[in-house]
Amino acid sequence: MIIFSRPFSRLILAAAIATLAGCSSDPTTDLADYVQQVKNQQRSAIEPLPEFKPYESFSYAATDLRDPFTVPAFSHQQAAVISDKPTSSGIKPDFERPTEPLEEFPLDSLRMVGTLEQMKNNWALINDTDGTIHRVQPGNYAGQNHGKITRITDFEVELTEIVPDGIGGWIERQASIAISE
Template sequence: MKKLTLLSAALASVMVLTACESGFNDSVKEYCDTQRKQAPSEIEALPQITAFVPMKFEPKTDRMPFVLPKPEISQPASAKPVSCEQPDRERPMEELEQYSLDNLFMRGTIMMDNKLRALIQTADGVVVRVVPGMHMGLNFGKVIRVAPDSVEVEEFISDGNGCWNKKSSRIDLIEAE
């Protein structure tokens, strides 16, 4: 009885394996062939690794690596009076002096009280009416002229020695797209 059961189990397994063999082997062989064709022919060599060279730390001369550096001490400005042109630092700051001229955009003009006023928009989206004499920009800029298509601003640029040079800039009208 045991021999018969063992024989029937062996016969069944042989039949199952032969039935699967024909379709399975063909698809596996086809897959392997396509993979061989797509495989790269050469493998790139690994890059050369440079050897790490440790540096000797001298605590008395080198800066401590986990401590923030101290700010440099600058030379105090000379106390002698400067005889060149200076911006007026005593006047109160105006609304548009907190923005760089690069962040201000001319959106149009409007005529009020027989004066042409420019409509200047900040990067925040606030629109301010500007007339000659107002100040704008980070470099003590003063509006010199308002034209229908531009605003002319005269700025003070420091020369680093305590004197200031005037520079003329212009903000052009940005047309709607």
């Protein structure tokens, strides 16, 4: 049998009384009063939602249209129909010369992959979209705008293209194919 000392008993009795005193009052009375006060307030009317216009989607199909950032490419027959006469500066493409393989491809689809040099002759290696590598030198043609290769460096191929000026004549334009990384 365990014998409790008098101070220990008093401590237990004080703890029990404090616990019972804490349970005697309802701590949620303040909360209940506030909830009742809010419920008693006048309710304001809620504005109806605004009418929204139905959204009409727009379908943009540009797959069949020309790229707006490139000059229109004309076939040799179309170009001859546009103008077979030289401009006042005397510039016009030579439609009588045989076409070269790289003239089938747009200039921006061709990639320079390297250079060759032998006995002071420079060649550039050009990769087309079919994966074929072509060896070209100054004087060859590339691109669909009558681009004549004028200079080959280690980093690019420089061309002079002859393009329609939009008013029935022709103008020269400088272009280049940079080496691919």
